[in-house]
Amino acid sequence: MRGARFVNVAVATVVVTVAAGGAWYLAEQRERPVPASARSVPVDTASAVTPSTTRPRANPVPGAQRTLRELGYQVREVTGELDARTRHAVVAFQKVHGLARTGELDAATLGRLDTPTTPRPESTDPGFHLEVDLGRQVVFTVRDGTVDRIHDASTGRPGKATPPGDYRMRYQIDGMRYAPLGPMYRPSYFTTTGLAIHGGEPVETRAASNGCVRLTNPSIDELFPRLGPGTRVLIY
Structure with a gap:
């Protein structure tokens, strides 16, 4: 190809290549010629992907277990796990408060745990x-x-x-x-x-x-x- 300059890249070297349409990909070159124009490509830092800063949602189980135990439901210890005993305590709480009997700490149940009633x-x-x-x-x-x-x-x-x-x-x-x-x-x-x-x-x-x-x-x-x-x- 007239006017093209090539360099040899060592085996198993990973480089960033930009195609004509601007898409990028990772490629492993094995003694294949690479055009000189592809050796130096400016990086667009503005469009770089950054890690998400969203914090993981806190586990609601320990707080729910403490509240249920204080209210007299069948939770003896705070384990942080929605085990069988805790699920029965949740169901009993849902029964008392007229909620859906799911055994899960859904939004309605968590909201009611903030304002419980004593039977x-x-x-x-x-x-x-x-x-x-x-x-x-x-x-x-x-x-x-x-x-x-x-x-x-x-x-x-x-x-x-x-x-x-x-x-x-x-x-x-x-x-x-x-x-x-x-x-x-x-x-x-x-x-x-x-x-x-x-x-x-x-x-x-x-x-x-x-x-x-x-x-x-x-x-x-x-x-x-x-x-x-x-x-x-x-x-x-």
């Missing part, structure tokens, strides 16, 4: 008792007229609804019982017909049991020592 018990009698709110599918522990703990729950499904009433605990089984309708972890019975507060089965966001009050196993472990014979259980 009021049905009974303000002195001493300790348990309350099962069938409409909201939660269980409250109440001490001297104040709700101190709130647990995610699943009660009897349509056709096998948990019967409302003012009950007293009758007896407990400290272990697993494999009943005809399913496993029951540490059941505490409040009727003579086999209805109990127990773990051992999934706690869903809706009424889904065979009439019993299902709680998570960690909730049962916490409650079992407090549900001895004679303990009041108010279901409404």
Whole structure:
């Protein structure tokens, strides 16, 4: 080619080449001639791509766990992870506040965590008792007229609804019982017909049991020592 000057570039040298249309690319030259006009190209610093300065969004889980624990939901420690126990606490919070029962820290839930309400018990009698709110599918522990703990729950499904009433605990089984309708972890019975507060089965966001009050196993472990014979259980 008349008038063209070429230089040899060593093997495996990476250079920036500009084509006729102005596009750039990285190329590895292997003893191929490069036009002298391509050896020195001004760099347009104004159009250079700069790293994004947007800061990553802070993890909302630790703050939510602290708030839920302070409010009495079933969070025992701040782990920073949306684990199963935290999700049940979130669902219980969503149930109490009439939010979608997603188990996620969505915008509506985070906003409500900033302005939470404390549920009021049905009974303000002195001493300790348990309350099962069938409409909201939660269980409250109440001490001297104040709700101190709130647990995610699943009660009897349509056709096998948990019967409302003012009950007293009758007896407990400290272990697993494999009943005809399913496993029951540490059941505490409040009727003579086999209805109990127990773990051992999934706690869903809706009424889904065979009439019993299902709680998570960690909730049962916490409650079992407090549900001895004679303990009041108010279901409404």
